[in-house]
Amino acid sequence: MYIKKILAVFEYTLVLLKKYNEIKQADEKNIYRIIELKKTSSNQLKLIIQIVGKSSIIECYPHEIVAVDRLLEGFSKKDVRTITYLACNKIDTSKYKIITQNFCSKINKIIFKLKENENSDLIFKTAGEIVLDKNIINNLSREDIYSITYIAGYESAQNIEHF
Numbered sequence: 001m002y003i004k005k006i007l008a009v010f011e012y013t014l015v016l017l018k019k020y021n022e023i024k025q026a027d028e029k030n031i032y033r034i035i036e037l038k039k040t041s042s043n044q045l046k047l048i049i050q051i052v053g054k055s056s057i058i059e060c061y062p063h064e065i066v067a068v069d070r071l072l073e074g075f076s077k078k079d080v081r082t083i084t085y086l087a088c089n090k091i092d093t094s095k096y097k098i099i100t101q102n103f104c105s106k107i108n109k110i111i112f113k114l115k116e117n118e119n120s121d122l123i124f125k126t127a128g129e130i131v132l133d134k135n136i137i138n139n140l141s142r143e144d145i146y147s148i149t150y151i152a153g154y155e156s157a158q159n160i161e162h163f
Helices: 002-029 062-066 077-092 127-132 142-161
Strands: 032-039 045-051 057-060 096-104 109-116 122-126
Touching: 032 077, 045 062, 045 077, 057 062, 062 077, 096 142, 109 127, 109 142, 122 127, 127 142
Parallel strands: none
Antiparallel strands: 032 045, 045 057, 096 109, 109 122
16 A cells, blocks of 8 residues: 555656656747837837847847748747737838828829838829829828829819810
């Protein structure tokens, strides 16, 4: 009876050691961890990442991490979910934004003032010019695209009526 109790304790200790080793191996796979999110001056999110067990930190954009499989594999499952979510949100952000729209009586059209998010450059164009510029039209929010295409269509219809 006494030997059975000793064997039971011994078996229980072995089970605990196996679980401990499994947890430790899982932690060793997680080389990196997110310690902070930081917004840049261009209103983008940057991840502050620590190398586990070191005081070294690096700063990366989520879309840069997602692009490198070996780097992404070094994060925990929860961090991978966070990085992927933030990278997908970056896809939805537009590169250009309408600041103002003013009517110009000289050319009888509306002039849009657009701002590029990555820098402070301002662009002045008509709706027709924006629609023809694939770089700009592909990098606008949906709401801005609706406004511009509506006005471009209206101005085009006005020009047809005058002929």
